[in-house]
Amino acid sequence: MLHIELVERCKTNDRKAQLKLYQQYCEGMFCVAMRFLKNSDDAEDVLQESFIKAFQKIEQYSGEVTFGAWLKRIVVNRSIDFLKSKKERTLELDEGYMHITDDDNWEVDESVSLDEIKKAIDSLTDKYRYVVQLYLVEGYDHNEIAGILKISETASRTRLVRGKGKLKELLKEVKYGTGS
Structure with missing residues (x-):
C-alpha cells in the first residue's frame, strides 16, 4: 500500500493504517530522536509523543513534502x-540541591558607611540585587x-x-581600599 493511501486512511482514524505507518517510520524516527537526545x-518518549501529535494533526499534512519529512520535523x-x-528542570534542580545555610548575620564593619553599603548593593547584578x-x-x-520575581523560594x-x-x-574592597 502506498504512503499516500495510508495517510488518507489515517485521516479517517483508521488504526490499522496508523500502525502500518508507525511500523514503517518508528525505527528511522527513533534514530533521529537519538541523535538529539542521546538517551x-x-x-522513545519523544517518539511516542511525536507519533501521537502526528496522528492528531494528520489533517494538516498537505502532501507538499513526503510524510517522512513531515514526521521528521515533528520529531526534531x-x-x-x-x-x-x-x-530548565536541570537548572532549577541545581539550585535546589545546593546546601544553603541561612546566615542572618548582616553585620558590617563600623568603618563602612551606609552610603558605601547602598553603593555596593547597587553594584550587584540585577538577579542578586533585587533579592x-x-x-x-x-x-x-x-x-x-x-x-514577586517569579522564581522558586530555593532560587x-x-x-x-x-x-x-x-x-x-565588595565591602571588603571598600574597607581595605582595593575598591574603586
Missing part, C-alpha cells in the same frame, strides 16, 4: 522542546520574593546567599 528512554521539534524543558533589596531593605520573606534563598557573599566581597 534511548528519552528518545519535539526533541528540541524536550531538551529545553530538561535544561538582597527585597529581603534586606523591603523586609520581604523568600515566599514573597519568589512571588530566592540561593540568590540571597550569593548576593550576600558578593556584597561582603
Whole structure:
C-alpha cells in the first residue's frame, strides 16, 4: 500500500493504517530522536509523543513534502522542546540541591558607611540585587520574593546567599581600599 493511501486512511482514524505507518517510520524516527537526545528512554518518549501529535494533526499534512519529512520535523521539534524543558528542570534542580545555610548575620564593619553599603548593593547584578533589596531593605520573606520575581523560594534563598557573599566581597574592597 502506498504512503499516500495510508495517510488518507489515517485521516479517517483508521488504526490499522496508523500502525502500518508507525511500523514503517518508528525505527528511522527513533534514530533521529537519538541523535538529539542521546538517551534511548528519552528518545522513545519523544517518539511516542511525536507519533501521537502526528496522528492528531494528520489533517494538516498537505502532501507538499513526503510524510517522512513531515514526521521528521515533528520529531526534531519535539526533541528540541524536550531538551529545553530538561535544561530548565536541570537548572532549577541545581539550585535546589545546593546546601544553603541561612546566615542572618548582616553585620558590617563600623568603618563602612551606609552610603558605601547602598553603593555596593547597587553594584550587584540585577538577579542578586533585587533579592538582597527585597529581603534586606523591603523586609520581604523568600515566599514573597519568589512571588514577586517569579522564581522558586530555593532560587530566592540561593540568590540571597550569593548576593550576600558578593556584597561582603565588595565591602571588603571598600574597607581595605582595593575598591574603586
